[in-house]
Amino acid sequence: MGTKVKRIGVLTSGGDAPGMNAAVRAVVRTAINQGVECIGIRRGWNGLINSDFICMTPSTVSHTINKGGTVLYTARSKEFMTVEGRQKALGTCKLLGLDGIVAIGGDGTFQGALALSRQAAENGTDIKVVGIPATIDNDIGCSHYTIGFDTACNTAIECIDKLRDTMQSHERCSVVEVMGRHAGYLALYVGISVGATAVLIPEREVDFQRDVVEKIRDARLAGSTHYMVVVAEGAGSAIDIGKQIHNEVGIDPRVTVLGHIQRGGAPTARDRETASRMGYEAVMTLLRDTGNSIIAMHDGRIVDLDMEEALAMKKNFQMDRYQVLEALSYSAHII
Ligand code: F6P
Numbered sequence: 001m002g003t004k005v006k007r008i009g010v011l012t013s014g015g016d017a018p019g020m021n022a023a024v025r026a027v028v029r030t031a032i033n034q035g036v037e038c039i040g041i042r043r044g045w046n047g048l049i050n051s052d053f054i055c056m057t058p059s060t061v062s063h064t065i066n067k068g069g070t071v072l073y074t075a076r077s078k079e080f081m082t083v084e085g086r087q088k089a090l091g092t093c094k095l096l097g098l099d100g101i102v103a104i105g106g107d108g109t110f111q112g113a114l115a116l117s118r119q120a121a122e123n124g125t126d127i128k129v130v131g132i133p134a135t136i137d138n139d140i141g142c143s144h145y146t147i148g149f150d151t152a153c154n155t156a157i158e159c160i161d162k163l164r165d166t167m168q169s170h171e172r173c174s175v176v177e178v179m180g181r182h183a184g185y186l187a188l189y190v191g192i193s194v195g196a197t198a199v200l201i202p203e204r205e206v207d208f209q210r211d212v213v214e215k216i217r218d219a220r221l222a223g224s225t226h227y228m229v230v231v232a233e234g235a236g237s238a239i240d241i242g243k244q245i246h247n248e249v250g251i252d253p254r255v256t257v258l259g260h261i262q263r264g265g266a267p268t269a270r271d272r273e274t275a276s277r278m279g280y281e282a283v284m285t286l287l288r289d290t291g292n293s294i295i296a297m298h299d300g301r302i303v304d305l306d307m308e309e310a311l312a313m314k315k316n317f318q319m320d321r322y323q324v325l326e327a328l329s330y331s332a333h334i335i
Pocket of ligand 1: 015135136137179180181233263
């Protein structure tokens with residue numbers, strides 16, 4: 001930018017995540033506190049294309065820190081993936097006099113932000129972008145944590161605890177599908193936390209005999225009369241797994257797909273606090289004029305990373321957690 005930042009935009013894009021509002025609130029209040037005006041872009045990147053915006057003041061974000069969803073609305077914009085769409089968006093940036101944008105979302109959101117900034121540079125203008133990772137999937141390579149993950153885990157755990165009550169009474173098997181897109185973080189954390197009989201994740205090739213049949217058999221041998229199988233959506237369909245259990249184990253499981261309930265609800269302390277810190281850091285990063293960045297969590301610290309480098313990062317799946325799950329399962333205790 002080189003020049004003083006006077007006005008920035010903030011938007012939420014992609015799938016919503018609990019804690020997005022806390023991040024928006026932090027961006028708005030930090031900006032205003034630093035003497036910078038803040039415009040809320042509504043409905044993700046579509047808002048920039050369609051000039052759909054709202055002027056933010058400290059009071060527009062009052063009483064939002066505790067709310068799930070996103071007050072700015074969100075969308076997955078196909079038009080923004082085109083040069084023409086981004087050209088329209090740059091027109092809105094010019095009209096609004098935006099010096100920078102804070103984009104809250106996942107990988108797709110950040111790719112869009114980078115494409116916008118590059119296209120602006122080709123046009124001889126300057127729009128700096130800063131990304132804040134928010135998705136219940138926790139699947140962003142550059143950050144150990146993404147806003148919304150903790151709340152989604154707690155929501156899934158609460159639902160599964162309830163399922164366990166009825167499964168226990170009827171001595172049944174429950175197969176529960178959790179979200180996570182192509183990643184198994186949600187399933188693994190939830191599986192450990194509910195003491196699941198078996199957990200299927202995309203990061204580990206599923207061997208039905210080893211991962212399901214033997215686990216149920218071992219639990220049965222150990223005296224258990226109810227079984228909880230957690231399936232990450234990326235590892236397969238809970239309905240299919242349920243049918244396979246019926247056919248190969250000879251029991252009659254009940255299948256629950258938790259679905260979008262995992263995306264809603266009041267954010268937990270972890271998500272509110274992380275979102276507040278990341279929102280603050282995003283604005284301070286824009287003001288430091290260090291270039292396009294992503295705000296990330298590294299070992300509990302909030303850091304800002306060069307956006308291009310950050311988008312190329314991959315995180316190692318935490319297989320040590322899978323080992324914990326295995327060690328605590330009945331299979332590990334059969335002599
Ligand atoms: O990325 C968040 C997420 O909830 C994934 O876990 C899931 O696969 C996807 O979004 C669902 O998307 P939609 O809300 O478009 O159905």
